[in-house]
Amino acid sequence: MAAQDAPVCQIISFHDSKTSPDPFFELSPQCLNPTPAPIVIDNGSFQTRAGWATSAAELSSLLLQFRSVAARSRGAARSETQIGNDIPNLEPLRWLLKSQFDRNVVVNFEIQELIFDYIFTHLGINSEGSVKHPIVLTEAPCNPLHCRQMMSELLFECYSVPYVSYGVDGLYSFYHNNAQRKQQPPHTGIILSSGYHCSHILPVINSRQVTTNGQLLLCDFQSCVLKSCHLKCFKYPNTHQFPLKKLCCSVLCDVNFRLDAVNCKRVNVAGSQASSYLQRLLQLKYPGHLSSITLSRMEELLHEHSYTAVDYHEEMEKWRSPEFYEREVHRMQLSFSGKLPSGCVTAEERQERRAQQLRRLQEINARRREERLQQDQERLDRLLAVQELWEDGLLDQFHRSLVELNMDSAEELQSYIKKLQLAVEQGRQKLLHSDGVEGKTEGLEFEQPMDEGDGVALMDSDFFEDMLPQKSNMAQPSFNMAEYHQLFVGTERLRCPEILFQPSLIGEEQMGLMETLQYVLARYTPEQQEALVSNVFLTGGNIQYPGMKERIERELLAMRPFQSHFKVTMASRPALDAWYGARDWALEHPPGEALEGWISRQDYEEKGGEYLSEHCASNIFIPMKIAKPVPARSAEPSVTAQTSTGASAAITTVTSSLDASSASLSADVTMVTS
């Protein structure tokens, strides 16, 4: 921030930082002994973060952190795709960038495969034929089953991973921060997680372990209060729920928490909408600098120069005053571009130029008229001379001159003379007029140079002459070249983070974050609301604006009953805590016999790709068999999709005989529920 003369004004230039390529790490022996260590990947739509889950000190932090983009120019081979930090500057390749995400869900698994290749190669994995390490991966809340199926297929078929675990990034972050703060379970709370494409409201209810009739049952807190009591049988996980009486409330002991997925909500406004909004605002304000206003610079503006107002209207009123504006506006200095501001001339200068052009045109016209007048005059004299010949009686000479003039008879000569006389008269009159009054016949004059090509050429040269005296005006204070290349970012600093709370700013009809929170809370009983609101947890990259926490506290104060208690906490590292949480979870729940939360190869083959093993930081899994799409090469698809219903349906899924590489489901799979 350089301070200029006079009042404090902040002139800042863009960093335009370039990324450096990631190093290739060596696979350390701690990652292989005694069992292969899990690889933790936080698959975000903005950034992918990867690292190991070992207790070794030097491997306890993130190893890889890169943008989830891949760039491949058309016609280049697949191996020439640049990923993540291999691209030093995103802007030249902006139109070639592809991401595997559509909103916050992975849809393009070819690019996901490239990203996995990148991660595994940089982590130093060189085992043949398979990746021997379990993988912990994040997914979207309520991830579509098809996407999970494709992801599992990619991991199990292509990389032959032994175990996979899926979880929600906001929940991992919650888990990590609870562990950091050594909070005792039950962990009940509501998570506001705002990422790059979407923001989520995730209520988390602690669950209790119930023993009844010798079977270990897991009781859902909400169900207890609702007294409808759908319990899950722990012994046969993920079979469908069956009802029990409410005696479950009598014998309770706390274990851990589960996401209350029925009441989750998602607002489709987050970081990417904020940066594109900021970009459009600045481009509309400075149409001359269209190409300098790039998305990377917008992200830099949002990360470093934006803030959230605690009270939006009050803050906006402050921006009305010019002194506040002068103090708080951030002037972003762009580099000198050398092109002249064509649209930047003021109205007076434009009028000046127009008047000058008019004068030039008039001068041309006057000169033309004079010339024509002279020509007509000469011709008239000649014709008059010929006529005199005729009057004098020198018929031979008369006829000869008639032939010269290309005329047939004396009458023609006479009419011609008359016409010329009229024209000369008019010309003389016009000359008299134009000398005196200017501007009256402007409109007429405009038509005339159109006919004459010379007039246009003359006008162009005059135009350039006009430009040259313009350049000498640069030194004058009316046009400041440095200021022309500055972007004044004033209220935009405030408006762009605000779209999270008021999506109507960008025309979205959805509720904002706090209104959605109110909506979600209204679905619970007052006791539950108290429990949830006493632990509001903020996480996600988009939450990092200064003033966000105060704003949320203030809005909560407005929506909660008078003098009720609430507590808002922010993640210690909002963008990275999801990865650390996933790592903590992986260290505490290693894949082994318990297999709570892990999907093994066998599970994948038996239960299909969409199977999810639930754990404290995962989505809820509703057992449903979906059709496995057939790859393009096969002859006929004969996959039937059925659902697994309550008690005793035997389900068979039949797949056609496919290539060995793609068929993972065996011919007949029967799943019998108890």
Add this chain to the structure above:
Amino acid sequence: FNSTVENKIIFKWHYGGPPATESTAKPPPFKDHTFLHSGIGGAAAGKKNRTWKNLKQLLVLERALPWKLDDPNYYNIDAPPSLKPAKKYSDISGLPANYTDPQTKLRFTSPDEFSYIRLLPSDVVTGYLTLRKATCIVP
């Protein structure tokens, strides 16, 4: 069945070549090279249509599954439309706006903004309206 899978992996082992250092041309050793995504195209698509389904198409498929009323899935958890009326802000400065220009339909707060709006070229005006999704769809 399992034996065939193992055989395939061992098969790859022989032909994988020495692990050595990674070179850009050589594909990474830890994957199955003949792996084909089953999500590309569909049965009827053939070799031409190798595009992935985008989110909208996936959600259409997902809706077709037999969900119960309460089950959470990706489109269920979308936040509903807002119940509160939207506040109006100036398109130029973002301050709370009380006035709308009848000619261009832009919102403004002060006479200076109004004169600025009237001097704007039409593409900038359309740009501001598109930002707010307020462009007129009447043909």
